[in-house]
Amino acid sequence: MTDTLAPSYDPTEFETRLYQQWEASGVFQPSGKGEPYSILLPPPNVTGTLHMGHAFQHTLMDALVRYHRMRGYDTLWQMGSDHAGIATEMVVARNLALEGNGETRDSLGRDGFIGKVWEWKQHSGDTIERQMRRLGASGDWSRSVFTMDPMAAEAVVEAFVRLHGQGLIYRGQRLVNWDPVLKTAISDLEVVNEEEDGFLWSIRYPLSDGSGSLVVATTRPETMLGDSAVMVHPDDERYASLVGRTVTLPLSGREIPVIADAYVDREFGTGVVKVTPAHDFNDYQVGQRHALPLINIFTPDAAVNDTAPEKYRGLDRYEARKLVLADLEAAGLLVETRPHKLQVPRGDRSGQAIEPYLTDQWFVKMDGLASRGMQLVENGSVKFVPPNWINTYRHWMENIQDWCISRQLWWGHRIPAWYDAAGTIYVGRDEADVRAKHSLGDDIALSQDNDVLETWFSSALWPFSTMGWPDSERMGERGFDRFVPSSVLVTGFDIIFFWVARMIMMTDHFTGEVPFRDVYITGLVRDSHGQKMSKSKGNVLDPLDLIDGISADDLVAKRTTGLMNPKTAPKIEKATRKEFPDGIPAFGADALRFTMAALAGPGRDIKFDLGRAEGYKNFCNKLWNATRFVLMNTEGARFEGAPQPKTDAERWILARLDATAAEASQHFAAYRFDLLAQSLYEFAWNDFCDWFVELAKPALNGDDATAADSTRHTLLHVLERLLALLHPLVPFVTEELWQQVAPRLGIGGGDEAATIMLRPYPQAGDLDTSGFAAAAADVEWLKAMVSALRRVRSELNVALSRQVTLLLAGASDADRTRTARFDASLRFLTRLERIDFIDDADTAPAAATAVVGELRLLVPLEGLVDLGAERTRLDKELKKVDGEIARCEGKLASDTFVSNAPPAVVEQERKRLADWNVQRGALAAQRAKLG
Template structure:
């Protein structure tokens, strides 16, 4: 005797279910990876979100894709590791802390580095877990026991090892070069931290008089204040207008400094006047020209964005105030020619939200070329890593070819402090650009080395700067595994299997990881790079804070559940690398697409509840698998469809077609299983006299439902876990660790599936005709199916029990030709099959025709009225545009209704 199987609640509650399973998975450490040499490894490190972050739709999308792959491979028998972590986000955290200090009337210098870092760690302890907890709400099946933070002791050791190793190999150097400088944060920033914005500005034209008094050259600039630092004017050597002036000088207005006219091929003769001012200390192109022509480098700017003593009368002025004053002075002295409106691109600091300045600064750099060449060799010789879709390979290669040396120092306190110590002579204690330094793993080691080189009368002062966060995150795939130590994790899970990331950081993160990994491990850090697009808003625009068009995924999770959001994001993927658009109503926090996925979850829940209520309290294992020789036609059909879907789903996921896999499962579960198979077997379930047939139906239902839950689990983990637990009563196991369904080729019967497509089309047509004829649901009706194709008639005959059952057919006639006396029947067509329902005795045809004609007359009246409005010039030209469009849509809808009603009348003739 078996116990009664618990049933599902009448309604699915995603909030309660998701919280329950997230807590259970974490408490039981279900996803903790245990290195197993007997299993193939599948590993994936998540792109570490910023410690300051909170969940946005990009995180949700990325996490949904990652977790689907991870859960799938875990169920496929892989030794699976999903390693989570967060990035210390130097600039973001420092900005937050400095704002807090400012509110207290203090600066970081007032409290000192030690106290500042104490506050930073306190802040991290209080706020650092926010985004991790939010990722857990999405159901990310990560090994949380291995969670990493880029400032963890072990990762800091990896960073020091990488820095010292690269320095000793001559690949890290200290030099005075132009960098992107953010006056707001007063730090150098990486290219990734710079956002180019199109702005409306001006192009100012100035006269630079020739020093011999014979005339002047006209130059144009978008940054007039930088002319104070000009040390030359450049023209193209082939430009006939200026060839005779090369080698002469002009006198720089305001500063009264003679500067040379040089010839440089970088100058475009077609742009502006063909003359460009050269400010080597404040422009990247000018920096190169300055080096080529040995021009002086004059820095006119302080690090806070004010002008320094080299700016003459404008010293101390804020850069944009100085801009106005410089233009005013040039106008007053007759050197301003004209001012043009000019739309151009200005680089902004992503964190500081102000325009960056190219600033001459002594910084630490990495020589990129040798590392980039090594990464290129892996790509060209081994196609490693492999990009999906493949088109991103060219983008990645082009980026590696164009890379310049990487500025890795940041003028911040929060982060990995550069492991270099300046050797300070005790007599003066000053540190300059020429002060010698020692690079070492620790201060003790640095002091020992320094004393050997410079004697005992010294002291050390560590470089106050920290490393660019991309330096530490470039080591992420292997530093998180324990590198530089030879750990078990490193041996087992590295290189990782897949990197899932957006196309927007191929250049800044992916390339840095491959260069670092190639150099330090001799391998690429991942086999595949799965590139996904961006989540766009309902208007197709990129979501961003500045545009105020972001959608908070936590709101949608609260309203519809994490499973519904995950499934929507995955299902909407048109293809790897393609952007997706999420429909959303901001006035009510409604999302049609997420609501559709919630409805899908409800459909599955209700179907599972129906199945369990009709299993007589037995689990699938108690029922056993159906015997093949006892299967009825529809049982064989659903098992064939199930195995086709297993094969299709596996193939799609194996090739990163996650969106296609999700759509296929949706169609199978909602259509084949819920709408058709359950309906096909209801009569067997409800008729207990058909004991053997009933048992086979129960076995097949239980088997397919169990398989559906396993197939769907990587996409919608919470609801599938809940249903599976109640269905199987395996309280000591979890669905997440079950075996993913495998294909049974012996059960696939494509011909049978085609036959059922014909049966279903016939049933749908019968149902539609019944509705058109307004035959009441409880009334059975005679049906005639005519086909002159013997094979079609055979299929219809084999499935006649299903046609009669689902079509509510009283008497079914399958015939090669119609009798001549077939009259008063409503008719439809399925391919080459005619479907007729004789109406005599069922309904009063004339009454029905009268009702349809009455409706048609009303609709035709509406059409006339709408056409008259649209033919009225006063309405079309004066009414609001949206009103005119709505009228056009109403007319199109009315015309469609009229067409349908006329067709119904025609069929009733």
């Protein structure tokens, strides 16, 4: 046995070591040879840590990268991270508060605070990249780009200046999602809509002429201070005569019109709604259609401003709500208050209710860009996988709004716009550029815009900003012409709008290229019950905890620390201790990766089950033990070239290897990682580790030295090729085992690849197996015989050490020939004392029976078992077979099935029925013998 391979599988002993060796060797970098293959890493937030969604997508990306690297492609996985404006400002501000020296964001000022952010970035900002390494991500870290790096920042400024010069960027006043705590606009992706208990208030709005009133229902009565109209449906006969008249807005005294618009739901409430264009996105659209005034009643921190009546000014929005309701009730205008479920938009960072807020922002005009972006997908330049996601993309593109790109932050790409004392806007690459372009002397004071660009703007440029654009020399050095378009983008469906679409539009606009050929859309990783993972639910799993293990106490502490609602901590602790009483064991990166791949069905969410990870750790252990067996039985052996098989078992396993290699290539091409994992698992576990290892033993232990030597060569060859097949999914264990196997095949040294990462990936036809079909069929027969006999022994509870007699009835000439050929294997694998052929099974003594094709296998029971127990077993088996026969007969009796199913399927069902009837006859005959 080898002295260098550890006796047991322990991933903690080698995974970190191997990764350090890989990275140091430079193997992750493009080779400069072969056809290019590239993937863009969706840049994770610099504040982030690896979560299950990352682990899922990064596993799939890494599998693709490793596969194509082994196929000889010039492979680039472009790494990087996003500066995450809001999240980073919050982290650094929180750290300042914890330091306790009185420093705050505002006391430091813009430059001082940004300096603190860069300090934090240097010491703590690369956590997620370190964690990606632990997962095994084989990206080119030497080319990693941070969105605030000078190269990326230059691209951002250039893009803004060009878009502005083309009239595609403008500054204007529009409604945005506003976080009143962070005091900045945020994107839709940063808004979480939560169902909450609220109220629906009905309020009476008097007609201005005193002839009556209209009753309006609202969930936000405080915003009535900014109402511009009340609205009814144009076909609602109840209110037709009132359209064009006015009502007097309660508490404000303003007269506002009654308008008609099809947006109104006549069935909701009274069929009359208030219109507040400055505080509701739908109302804003109505206001645009009807030219209504935009009346903003809030300050940036969501207090009532001076536009409202004096008594409400300065009040927080919820305090103002209380006073508005009290005043309405006192005036007799509050008609009804009733409980109501409503969707409350909250900022995912601050947890505060988001305000639709009217403010001056920078926007990108999207109509023309979106039309071109749609065309590139419709004409196949960019392909979605699964293809149904094009519908989601199309819907958003056809209903697109101008893109708000400004944020009221300090950390980020500051908008390259300057203002003079009169408020004139000048856009340029820097202040010197602005002064030169507009002939502005030093006597004219300029101040730069305080806002920064949202991170999605710089991310939209990712496909080409990472390639050195706009500097042509730098683009050449980084391989723009070689790696753009990239081959595939692996990403979640939730950012098709925010990132995928914008990359398509921006890359085409600035470079004339599409950013990627394929977009592989993944689902969400959910918990084992199908629930979305969230900290508030206490069901989040940390990938590193699965890789390296965590105690129950530490897991509880992690899940209950920093909760937005600390009252839920006891419930979370109880659930965690119930589900993980002993914590989480260390599964290793390979087991986690294989689990992710196996669950990666096309475009659907996955339920992550720890049991699967445990099972795939056992798979890695199985592979480890099989390798130890091979190494033990090939000690001192050295082979060159392809094996020349001498036994049927060798020919069979080589044919199975060829078929599995073909399946693997098909599954990679179709992004069917689940089918890939299933195919490789079955070949590794069943065909190689179980069957071929067992089928090899008679040859290894036999007297035929030629067959024994050939079997050793085939064992090593197939194992080495199996490790290569598995490597993209489970890179660590395959590398560790390959390092032991490769030298015995004369590879891994000298000019050969010293790592499995650079070995050719197995392809169908690597070895000519065209003449192996007969041998493969014979071995399948042998497997069926061994399985049937082992099943009989197991059901009879016959000890493995005890030899039994086998009687064969109904044998064809082929059965007799195969029995003779595999006599030694049958005896060795099933512990047979003798094998006898009999002409008539009915004349045989009481025996346990199995059927292989039309051959009946009988194991005499005398002296082996309790005959009563055998009667019970046969009755149970007969019941099972009767059920199968009934199912077949039911299908064949159905005119619908026989008429509509393909002829081959119908014929297969008839054959199944015939086979089941043969088995039933044999079992019934044997049962009759036992009385």
